[in-house]
Amino acid sequence: MIYHVLIVGILLPQTLAHPGFFTSIGQMTDLIHTEKDLVTSLKDYIKAEEDKLEQIKKWAEKLDRLTSTATKDPEGFVGHPVNAFKLMKRLNTEWSELENLVLKDMSDGFISNLTIQRQYFPNDEDQVGAAKALLRLQDTYNLDTDTISKGNLPGVKHKSFLTAEDCFELGKVAYTEADYYHTELWMGQALRQLDEGEVATVDKVSVLDYLSYAVYQQGDLDKALLLTKKLLELDPEHQRANGNLKYFEYIMAKEKDDNKSTSGDQSDQKSTLRKKGIAVDYLPERQKYEMLCRGEGIKMTPRRQKKLFCRYHDGNRNPKFILAPAKQEDEWDKPRIIRFHDIISDAEIEIVKDLAKPRLSRATVHDPETGKLTTAQYRVSKSAWLSGYENPVVSRINMRIQDLTGLDVSTAEELQVANYGVGGQYEPHFDFARKDEPDAFKELGTGNRIATWLFYMSDVSAGGATVFPEVGASVWPKKGTAVFWYNLFASGEGDYSTRHAACPVLVGNKWVSNKWLHERGQEFRRPCTLSELE
Secondary structure (H helix, E strand, O other): OOEEEEEOOEEEEEOOOOOOOOOOHHHHHHHHHHHHHHHHHHHHHHHHHHHHHHHHHHHHHHHHHHHHHHHHOHHHHHOOHHHHHHHHHHHHHHHHHHHHHHHOOOOHHHHHHHHHHHOOOOOHHHHHHHHHHHHHHHHHOOOOHHHHHOOOOOOOOOOOOOOHHHHHHHHHHHHHOOOHHHHHHHHHHHHHHHHOOOOOOOOHHHHHHHHHHHHHHOOOHHHHHHHHHHHHHHOOOOHHHHHHHHHHHHHHHHHHHOOOOHHHHHHHHHHHHHHOOOOOOOOHHHHHHHHHHOOOOOOOOHHHHOOOOEEEEOOOOOHHHHOOOEEEEEEEOOOOEEEEEOOOOHHHHHHHHHHHHHHOEEOEEEOOOOOOEEEOOOEEOEEEEEOHHHOHHHHHHHHHHHHHHOOOOOOOOOEEEEEEOEOOEEEEEOOOOOOOOOOOOOOOOOOOEEEEEEEEOOOOOEEOOEEEOOOOEEEOOOOOEEEEEEOEOOOOOEOHHHOEEEOOEEEOOEEEEEEEEEOOOOOOOOOOOOOOOO
16 A cells, blocks of 8 residues: 655655565575475365365255256155155255355364464565565676566576566565665566566556656656656546646746756766666775676786696695695685685585574674674674584584694684575675774684685575675685685784675575684784784
């Protein structure tokens, strides 16, 4: 239902707003099984109803034949004592039984199952979160609405389409966020699909209502007026559209009378930016981040590329790796990012995932002011923490990190396991605490995060890269590998070139686990230097 609210002289559609929410792939697969169970239950209910109707149908056919015969000679029929007895019996007993059969509710089992399963259903926040994920993917990977609507995404196994109603709902989600750019895109897509003859419950009037206002908010008064007139052709009595039409015509007449001023030019520029989907305060980093997520803008030159090598690494003659050294590859030079290949087995990955799944919860970040963990809109994933003492596999993985990096893991944070579903991301951030965040890791008492070790525990069909916008680097997920880099120089100063991000997963599902190693315990393993940037 759309309510009427008057703002700056124009009537606009109003909907309720919901905060964003994220659901992991693990939870989504559980919902698939839940829905399958409900479909089975529904089919059982349909079968029970069909059996019931079949019984009623047989009864009706039998009585139809009997009454047809009886009505031809009623006196002769009831003159037979058996017929007279059976008539009394039918009317006194059998019709009551039929009544009970007709009144019998066959839905009890289905309704009971539905009630039980409903507690696991997604809510409004989940639905809005999924819609926002689509909008996020649309921006990051430069996807047009038609491509998404037709399901033409790279790496998809199960193609799916968006109906006009789906597009309309996406437009409404954008509208509640005052995101008129995406409102226009998705309402426009819904309108095109309706114009192509798609049968839908949503009508063109409702779509045009939102679309005209979204276009107006982006400064295109001519188009807003045109769309409003189109709406009134379909519904001449539409109260809001009639009011908006008068307002638009008044504004246009006033603009024709007024001389264009400098402020008007600036307003036009801002409108143009908004129409392109670019905020007025658009940050260059965001653009670099999205380009790197698409595999564009990588700044590795051929000359620097020649200095990157692959090698076998024995962990400084560590006995565990002398006979079976680790395969190491240089991913980047500054900051130095190293990838270890075949460093975690499929069996170990499954154990880590199984340990993490029951305790996955919305991922948190350190609040620089309080030093405590809190959720943040820029990190959209599910995570869990695993201690080495709770499973020998986790302990073995921790020791492997220590053996290969030469750093003490006893002061490191627990192994964090994260699951990024479709649209899951972690926007540009530093792993280490800056000088203006002195209390970030105060509670741990182990100093700053000196280094990051990141396991990739799944391949990703599309998207999901780890990117470093400051230096133009992209590292793509590959199952069984891990990447490692230092967040701090040997002097203890932060390396700001390590600012990185986890790109949204476009298609598929991304599992990672990371170990943040801290300064304490590394004094003799990585001695401090006198030069600030060494």
